[in-house]
Amino acid sequence: MIAKPTRRAVAALLLALPLAQTHAQEFTATTDPARAQVTLPEPARPDLPSLILIGDSTVRNGRDDGQGKGPEGQWGWGNPIATYFDLTKINVVNRAVGGLSSRTYRTSGHWGRTKPFIKKGDWVVMQFGHNDASPVNDNSRARGVLRGTGPEKEEITNLLTGKPETVYTYGGYLRGYIAEIRAAGATPVICSPIIRKRWEADGVKVTRAGGNFAAWAAEVARQEKVAFIDLNEWGAQRYEALGKAEVEKLFPADTPQETVHTNWLGAAVNAQLVIAGLIQNKVLPDNVYLRRFAPDGSDDRPVVDARKVKVEAPRDPKLPSLVMIGDSTVRSGGQGGAYGWGERIGALFDTQRINIVNDAIGGRSSRTFFTEGRWASVLDQLKAGDTLLIQFGHNDGARIGDPAGKNRGSVPGIGPETIEDTRPDGTKEMVQSFGWYLARYINDAKAKGANVVVLSPIPHKDRWQANVPRDFENYAAWGEQVARANGAQFIDLTMRVTEAYRSIGAEKVASFFADARTHTNDTGAVFNATQVVEGLKRLPGSPLQAFLKPAAP
Known part of the structure; x- marks a missing residue:
């Protein structure tokens, strides 16, 4: 008899992976993240090369503690990704800040506080976009950017700070990070924003981001000859392969309406995609990985052909x-x-x-x-x-x-x-x-x-x-x-x-x-x-x- 296949969780091992250990991460203010003084991790061993992450809450959520709810809280992929690296050979430094855009990560001073840790031989992975579509000027966050990748700019008096500011396009901000990373002797990497949990009417296909931030991130990477990791498309493919019921398990159970912020299991899935992109683009040396992944979530190393492994004789x-x-x-x-x-x-x-x-x-x-x-x-x-x-x-x-x-x-x-x-x-x-x-x-x-x-x-x-x-x-x-x-x-x-x-x-x-x-x-x-x-x-x-x-x- 043929039994109907059941949907099982992505990989049981993901749930059991240890949470990455980082330095203390405490807010000294609880206002807008752009103005909060956040204590972010620093390279644990300055003598080692560092993989530095910058971005928003989908990379590092809140205080990076799951809101005290353990694996079922909200997590960014910058936490579990550290478990896939040999930390005796490379630092993984997650300096993303929730609530920020490509613009406010810079204007808040977080980028200025991160740059001193970037040295020759390091790599900086950036993922922005989820907050960049917000209003350009309001008295709440004032974190939006101009759409596109061109040279356009807009002069404003920021309603939140009361100061004059020049606002650039999404692509303009990404190019700024790329230039400064390269000037420090490090290698920039661009990720598109992670896919949202949004299904088409058929409940089978996932809605891609379309021709906006994901496409603009890819365009800048292509023009600047920077490694690009398509978390939007790859994430959609993973969700479609798993199916709607399994994907629900990647998000906090107490907020079923959540479409962006994953639980720790979902963050681990996104982390695997980032690993796959780093490997595909040959960004890091092979010896720094503890585990390697292909875009479909499998180990990227081929399973050895059993026919080539001789059976041992007595x-x-x-x-x-x-x-x-x-x-x-x-x-x-x-x-x-x-x-x-x-x-x-x-x-x-x-x-x-x-x-x-x-x-x-x-x-x-x-x-x-x-x-x-x-x-x-x-x-x-x-x-x-x-x-x-x-x-x-x-x-x-x-x-x-x-x-x-x-x-x-x-x-x-x-x-x-x-x-x-x-x-x-x-x-x-x-x-x-x-x-x-x-x-x-x-x-x-x-x-x-x-x-x-x-x-x-x-x-x-x-x-x-x-x-x-x-x-x-x-x-x-x-x-x-x-x-x-x-x-x-x-x-x-x-x-x-x-x-x-x-x-x-x-x-x-x-x-x-x-x-x-x-x-x-x-x-x-x-x-x-x-x-x-x-x-x-x-x-x-x-x-x-x-x-x-x-x-x-």
């Missing part, structure tokens, strides 16, 4: 083998300093008596490990007396039908439901449930006489603390149910590692990771491998106890 076919299948948290191969626990578990076994065979491959889900033929190759080598360890789940939550998912998502649950997916070549695939794929692995292996242990996924860097919900709750439950029903054993590795993390504390755990939240470094891999072995020891019958090295005295 060292001595006469010996029993411990065989592992899974994703990059089991085997990362040192890419970006990351290692999976499966790459360090061999040190805990007597390899003169048992083969350690790690056939996990990065980027795989329970679905793609099967459909790409990797499982068939592993199965060919399994024999009676071997033990198979299975750990999937990190990539199974990808949304079926969303290109960002790279055809990796499995149907949630353990039932017979299927969903049709379209591959990049246009062919159709009937996607099975997570439980279906696990059951297939278990029963195929048992038919060869192997013992099978299912493990739930290792937890993320930010999902083991006592004050947050447990990680991978569904996948752990599904894994245990399928294991029990099909004669396999089960280890809740998520909670075993979680409890071990809690026993050593946050500072130590932070040192275990090679990226923002998923992949462990060598030390972390050794630690998690130890937890896997402890889990194996506690299984009924301790099936691998005889092959373990004696514990150190």
Whole structure:
């Protein structure tokens, strides 16, 4: 039977990403932002190059604290974007101010206070436009600009300040920033304003900004030969791919009428688009990114072709083998300093008596490990007396039908439901449930006489603390149910590692990771491998106890 696909949240990991830490950001006045003296962050390490952000509330909202409402408050994309960078190599300095336009960011003095932090080799990303369409002259904000990109200007007596002022076009203000950024030896980048949550009558298409600020931002970037990031168009495409119901989850639930200001999840989506634009324009060096994105929200690195990754063979076919299948948290191969626990578990076994065979491959889900033929190759080598360890789940939550998912998502649950997916070549695939794929692995292996242990996924860097919900709750439950029903054993590795993390504390755990939240470094891999072995020891019958090295005295 073909089940109707459900709309799932963009990526569960986005909700769990840590909030970027910045210096104190307090208002000393609560009047018009153009006149308020706002304490903005400064480069944490002046010796490093800086990515400096300027703009309005869609980049940095209020005091950058979600109005005290946590992730469900209003956030600008300048906050979550810091979580995607290696802050030991680059400063991310969000000096945007809510309520300002390209004009008032300058006339308020905020630009003058930002310029001293811009040095040779830095990058400055600007995103204005949401407030630029306001009145040019009133006694409320007086923040509007002249429309267009030309040399037009208007002399006014500002009703708010009582002072004479020359007002320029939107393009004129952008050109002013570009010139001064370049004069400082830094590189300017222009973003169009983020897309608004406005749907066409069909409820499927998103209304673009049209021929105004988004188009004018693109025009200035083209004329000035500046990198341009089209948050308007790319954002519309992301919203359309997600659908109306999912997009609602990107905005504060207590203000359903809000169309501009996102919650933290929505801010993270926009931050990913900015990352994609920086990568596409080759603005920053590759080594500063912890995570990379394409405009559709997927990791911009292609998933390695499984056919080019040789299946590992047992060292001595006469010996029993411990065989592992899974994703990059089991085997990362040192890419970006990351290692999976499966790459360090061999040190805990007597390899003169048992083969350690790690056939996990990065980027795989329970679905793609099967459909790409990797499982068939592993199965060919399994024999009676071997033990198979299975750990999937990190990539199974990808949304079926969303290109960002790279055809990796499995149907949630353990039932017979299927969903049709379209591959990049246009062919159709009937996607099975997570439980279906696990059951297939278990029963195929048992038919060869192997013992099978299912493990739930290792937890993320930010999902083991006592004050947050447990990680991978569904996948752990599904894994245990399928294991029990099909004669396999089960280890809740998520909670075993979680409890071990809690026993050593946050500072130590932070040192275990090679990226923002998923992949462990060598030390972390050794630690998690130890937890896997402890889990194996506690299984009924301790099936691998005889092959373990004696514990150190």
